[in-house]
Amino acid sequence: MKPDLTIVGAGLTGLTAAIEAAERGWRVTVAEAHSRPGGRARSLAAPYRANTGPHAIYVDGPWWAWLERRGLTPPIVEAPRYVSLVRAGGRLGPWPAELSEAIAALPAEAPTEESFRAWLLRHVDTKTAEAIVGVVFIFTFDHDPGRLSAAFAHQRLRRALAGGARYVAGGWSTLVGLLAERAASLGAQIRTQTRVPALPAGPAILATSLATARQLTGDRSLTWPSARMATVDLGLRADGDPGWFRAIDLDDRIYAARYSLADPTLAPPGHELIQISAACAPGERKTDAERRVQRLLDQSWPGWRAAVQWHRSAIRTHCTGAIDPPGTTWHDRPAVSRGNTLTVATDQSAAPGLLAEVGITAAQLALQQLGETPRPTQAHKRA
Numbered sequence: 563m564k565p566d567l568t569i570v571g572a573g574l575t576g577l578t579a580a581i582e583a584a585e586r587g588w589r590v591t592v593a594e595a596h597s598r599p600g601g602r603a604r605s606l607a608a609p610y611r612a613n614t615g616p617h618a619i620y621v622d623g624p625w626w627a628w629l630e631r632r633g634l635t636p637p638i639v640e641a642p643r644y645v646s647l648v649r650a651g652g653r654l655g656p657w658p659a660e661l662s663e664a665i666a667a668l669p670a671e672a673p674t675e676e677s678f679r680a681w682l683l684r685h686v687d688t689k690t691a692e693a694i695v696g697v698v699f700i701f702t703f704d705h706d707p708g709r710l711s712a713a714f715a716h717q718r719l720r721r722a723l724a725g726g727a728r729y730v731a732g733g734w735s736t737l738v739g740l741l742a743e744r745a746a747s748l749g750a751q752i753r754t755q756t757r758v759p760a761l762p763a764g765p766a767i768l769a770t771s772l773a774t775a776r777q778l779t780g781d782r783s784l785t786w787p788s789a790r791m792a793t794v795d796l797g798l799r800a801d802g803d804p805g806w807f808r809a810i811d812l813d814d815r816i817y818a819a820r821y822s823l824a825d826p827t828l829a830p831p832g833h834e835l836i837q838i839s840a841a842c843a844p845g846e847r848k849t850d851a852e853r854r855v856q857r858l859l860d861q862s863w864p865g866w867r868a869a870v871q872w873h874r875s876a877i878r879t880h881c882t883g884a885i886d887p888p889g890t891t892w893h894d895r896p897a898v899s900r901g902n903t904l905t906v907a908t909d910q911s912a913a914p915g916l917l918a919e920v921g922i923t924a925a926q927l928a929l930q931q932l933g934e935t936p937r938p939t940q941a942h943k944r945a
């Protein structure tokens with residue numbers, strides 16, 4: 563008998579864990595509450611194939627290497643060579659070259675103990691420091707990344723600007739489909755519309771959000787800070803070209819991208835898909851965040867209101883991964899191992915990486931913890 567492993571959640575983490583576990587000889591069942599796998603990485607079907615969560619996949623990271631080794635890399639596209647429009651210090655203009663120079667001149671390492679803002683102020687003037695804090699919003703989603711650990715914010719900034727970010731062609735459901743197909747071909751059972759109400763018996767990986775893992779286990783130590791933000795998605799008639807691919811409000815912490823410029827399959831011919839993230843301070847209402855987004859669009863895209871065909875918006879909490887306060891690193895987050903047979907692998911777990919990569923590395927730590935039966939299954943030999 564090969565051992566049985568239950569994975570709760572068929573998001574990126576659960577599907578990656580299912581593939582690797584099946585490769586290692588586990589008999590895997592994945593229980594997924596939703597009718598489709600993918601979790602936050604699901605995207606909508608046409609006409610506007612908006613992503614629910616992630617946009618950028620990092621081709622310089624460990625997960626991409628993992629996908630490459632298995633022939634699972636999705637088709638990707640790069641950001642088009644278009645202007646990035648930036649609002650900083652109340653003024654709208656092209657991305658300031660001096661900001662890139664200031665970021666490049668920062669020391670290669672930053673301390674864990676100090677806040678990002680305090681550390682920046684030892685190296686650049688106040689205006690530049692606030693602009694850099696505004697840039698780091700894009701990769702942390704936090705309303706004030708200046709309050710985070712300098713080491714954490716700085717590492718996110720370096721990694722995100724290293725040039726490894728790409729977009730998954732057709733939306734992230736393309737990658738979810740590849741992962742689910744491979745998991746199934748290795749013999750993993752993916753049971754959709756199956757909400758797990760209590761901890762499974764036997765070896766298990768909870769590959770849910772950290773909050774859901776807390777509810778399932780009743781373990782109140784399963785908590786870690788994460789950002790609060792608003793998302794606004796718009797499908798528009800392509801009546802005119804505002805001349806930018808990204809509009810970034812460093813003052814107000816808003817990031818808007820015309821993703822269908824990079825990948826025209828995301829919107830019908832003659833239409834555009836724009837997806838926008840706006841940081842939300844605790845207590846800020848959705849309507850207020852939307853108003854800030856509208857103000858940026860009014861300034862940067864005359865006529866956008868009349869072109870809107872479809873829109874949706876939401877406040878998102880605890881779903882953009884971990885953020886580390888000063889004095890903490892990923893080692894301090896909730897441990898993956900929760901006993902002999904129970905593991906919790908989330909994007910807020912004690913694992914290294916950038917955004918979705920954290921859940922993936924946590925899944926690998928979970929499989930190490932659970933021990934493996936290394937003999938590959940017949941299905942794996944065939945794949």
Ligand SMILES: Cc1cc2nc3c(=O)[nH]c(=O)nc-3n(C[C@H](O)[C@H](O)[C@H](O)COP(=O)(O)OP(=O)(O)OC[C@H]3O[C@@H](n4cnc5c(N)ncnc54)[C@H](O)[C@@H]3O)c2cc1C
Nearest residue numbers: 571573574575595601602615616617618757758917918921
């Ligand atoms: C707006 C936004 C932008 C982002 N941008 C990026 C980005 O650019 N790049 C990047 O790498 N990451 C990004 N992220 C983060 C990324 O989306 C997540 O890190 C990643 O999708 C998490 O995957 P997961 O599988 O760990 O969790 P999830 O996707 O949350 O999957 C958990 C699954 O568990 C299921 N589930 C929950 N409870 C139960 C239960 N009781 N029984 C059965 N199933 C259950 C859920 O239905 C879900 O399918 C972004 C996130 C957001 C919200």
